[in-house]
Every structure is written in structure tokens, then in C-alpha cells.
Amino acid sequence: MVEVPTTAHRSALIEIPTPQNPSGSSDNIIPMAGEYKSTKNVVEEQKPVCWNWAVDFAYSSEYNFRGTDLTPGTGALFMNAEVSKWNFTAGITEIRQVGTARADSWSMGEGGGGGGQSRGGGAFAGLFNMFPETTQRMFNEIDVFLNYHISLRWVDLAVGNVGFFIHREAVTKVESTFLGLPFLNFPAPTVGDEQFDRLFARLSTSKIPYVVPSITYYQTIYNDGSDGHALLGFTKNSSS
Numbered sequence: 001m002v003e004v005p006t007t008a009h010r011s012a013l014i015e016i017p018t019p020q021n022p023s024g025s026s027d028n029i030i031p032m033a034g035e036y037k038s039t040k041n042v043v044e045e046q047k048p049v050c051w052n053w054a055v056d057f058a059y060s061s062e063y064n065f066r067g068t069d070l071t072p073g074t075g076a077l078f079m080n081a082e083v084s085k086w087n088f089t090a091g092i093t094e095i096r097q098v099g100t101a102r103a104d105s106w107s108m109g110e111g112g113g114g115g116g117q118s119r120g121g122g123a124f125a126g127l128f129n130m131f132p133e134t135t136q137r138m139f140n141e142i143d144v145f146l147n148y149h150i151s152l153r154w155v156d157l158a159v160g161n162v163g164f165f166i167h168r169e170a171v172t173k174v175e176s177t178f179l180g181l182p183f184l185n186f187p188a189p190t191v192g193d194e195q196f197d198r199l200f201a202r203l204s205t206s207k208i209p210y211v212v213p214s215i216t217y218y219q220t221i222y223n224d225g226s227d228g229h230a231l232l233g234f235t236k237n238s239s240s
Contacts, residue, residue, distance in 0.1 A: 027060035052084040074099035090146045106132045108170055109191035134190055136170040155205045164196040171190050194225030
């Protein structure tokens, strides 16, 4: 029923008849008023599972790994890209040396690098000394990793595997003295390209304000590369 206003104090009621369907087809039904509900089943679309992506770039004046600066005297660029889903994270990291690195050491591997060294040889200690210097013109490292992360009550645990692919160009020169006088200058082998495959486990916590302390344990399962050895029984190996 629809009320149509007319003149003052008067009104007319017009009855709207039910629509007819002469052809007998439901397509011709025109709803006139009221609430319309479809009898068809409504299928909700499933929301897609999100993939978390992260890309970052950085510069550091030192590249320290296991307490050793692998780019002494210069810095390194860091580029990282990773994707996460279902607590798994896969990614790749590249570290590229900027400039030329130098160290008073037999090598710049994880077991090399660092401060100056003055060494005597056995019975000649104090008489015959050697002073190595390593120059690293190029260092490029690519790490490929996959890990699984789980949050416990107070700590976060991450376990995974990482492959290290290191390409470097370095030379080592040795100056020696005998009785404090210059004696011999000669080149020595040094660490070159290296490849590692390591399992790791990392514990960290975010319960401390402003800092996220962590500790990581590595277990090497593959180790390959050109490993340099110094002369006269003094060796400096890349770490295993």
C-alpha cells in the first residue's frame, strides 16, 4: 500500500497489485518492494597466503666474521634479498669489498687478517724474523641460505643451512730480517677462493628493550678452496 498525498485533510490510498507473469518465466518477475534474498549458495573467496619479501642495502666500515675483519683497512657493501612463508626463509646475500684491503698477516681468511706479526723460526727465534703483509684487491662473497624460525616463550630459535661462495684476489709478501738487518723479501702463498656449506642454529630474544642479543653456532659440512700456507713451517689456514 502506498499513500499518495492529495489536498489538505484528504488522502488517497492506491493499492499496488501483485505483478503478473504472463509468459511463465521467472526472468520477468520484478520485485516491487521488500527485502530480496537470493536462493543461490554464496561461495566466499579464499584469501591468498601472504609471502613476506625483504630487500636491503648497507655499507659497513668492517666485515667481521667470527671475530676476524675480512676487509681490513676498508669497507664493504652488503646486499640482501629474502622471502618468508610458513616460518621458512630463503634468501641470498652479497658482500663486496670497497677499495683495497691490507693486513700485516699471512692471509685474510677467517683464520688470517688482523694485527701485525713478527715471527722467529725455532732455534733462530730473535735472530731471524719474518713480517708478512697481505694485500687484498678484491673480495666478493655470495651466501645462499634457508632457515626455519620458531618463537618459543622467551627466545626465538632459527635453524638452517647456508652456502658461502667467496672469490678473492690477494697476494702476500714477506720481509725478513736476520740479526735485525734486512735479509730476504719473497712472496708467500695466501688464501684464495673458498666454498663452505654450514649448518647453523641461532638463539635470540626480543625481550630486552632496544637490543636483540643472539648467539649462533655453525657446523661446517663442506669446505673447499685454495688454502695458502706460509713458509718455514708457519702455516695459516682458512677455517673449517
